[in-house]
Amino acid sequence: MIETDGRRVRGDASRRVVLDHAVDIASVEGLDGLSIGRLADAAHVSKSGVATLFGSKERLQLAAIEAARLRFVASVIEPARVEPRGIRRIVALLDGWIAYSRDRVFTGGCFFAATAAEFDAKPGSVRDALAAALDDWSGYLAASFRYAVAQGEVGADQDPEQFAFEATALLDAANTRSVMGDSNQPYVFARRALVSRLRAAGADAAVLARLADVDDLAA
Amino acid sequence: MIETDGRRVRGDASRRVVLDHAVDIASVEGLDGLSIGRLADAAHVSKSGVATLFGSKERLQLAAIEAARLRFVASVIEPARVEPRGIRRIVALLDGWIAYSRDRVFTGGCFFAATAAEFDAKPGSVRDALAAALDDWSGYLAASFRYAVAQGEVGADQDPEQFAFEATALLDAANTRSVMGDSNQPYVFARRALVSRLRAAGADAAVLARLADVDDLAA
């Protein structure tokens, strides 16, 4: 599985560098606003070099989505995996997501919030890839919640899909409003809503402390 | 205040026709993706005609935002004003917003959800105008809720700004996911969440019937 071909290794490294700039640009300008020429300038490579590495703009967009997915997983999912499955991991995921948005892991805020709204009405492989990535995230949240239900950490009447919808709605709204208004206040709203929601679902108050602890405004 | 100059009357009529197409295109392609050439084709006027009517692309974008605001007010705000202030009007606003999104009053779903995510990280007059429009909507919801608190229709401990944040978050999420996945299921999630939220706030169950009544899937 490991690439040993020196040419491909070099190419992969180049793609990594270019994509690192691409996801940040796209989080601000969108995946359509991401132009090959300006991307080439930002990454200090030639325009035709970028074209060679990705073949077409659509393939560049798809590669950017995959690169963004990796950065998101490393920033939100992986750190939360130190917590045991169930309600504790859910809290870690939600708290980690707020930090991911607040700390601008992508220059323009959450990459997927920006590009999903851009492509939701444009059918094609780019939209499909974005929908798949969002379903992965929402599905992971729902699966974690389902485990919490099975463990009795929250009420048995709770619908995991319903919870995942509400949680991602609150997080996305906090992201967009924070970026739009250059304020951390929306994260406070999101924290309060998420804590209330989980308490109403029957979650133990002590486990929610991490979420309830509001340090966004101080930071 | 009424325009009597025949030239201006004709110009305003032309602007109205062009903007009618502009807001629908922008709800799909975004305000940057909205190009003067394609807008001219859609409205069956010349490209330079559009340029004459609006002066610059930025002024066209600002005019489109104002036109979208008018369509939104006529579609969501005005119909809800038949209900008395307070919780009843809030329910009418939320139910009306879901219908506004579900019925695709704009071709690509909510105009403001699409363009806000596009411009939230791009400082300038366009972003400011979008932020102002969104604040108007969120503020109207908060003011209505504050009235409901004062009337004792919901608990005195309830924060109107907090409620407005949560409500708009749920509505926006339902819109984006419905457009993205071409399904009405997200509206069901949003209804359930909004009803739960208002019931938890102390609202009378009977007033919430309109919101709880799920006909989105049947439609």
Add this chain to the structure above:
DNA sequence: ACACTATACGAACGATCGTGCGTACAATCA
């Protein structure tokens, strides 16, 4: 009557877009 203003258009501007071609170089493999 005349000057002036507000649409509306065709034509063209320079700029940027995505893409393809030809070339050069390095790495792989027969």
Add this chain to the structure above:
DNA sequence: TGATTGTACGCACGATCGTTCGTATAGTGT
């Protein structure tokens, strides 16, 4: 060694972008 493949570049193509200019027409004022 020679043929092939993957990167990387310069260059140029046709298309489209926002904008400007000149012109024509219709409505408004003096």
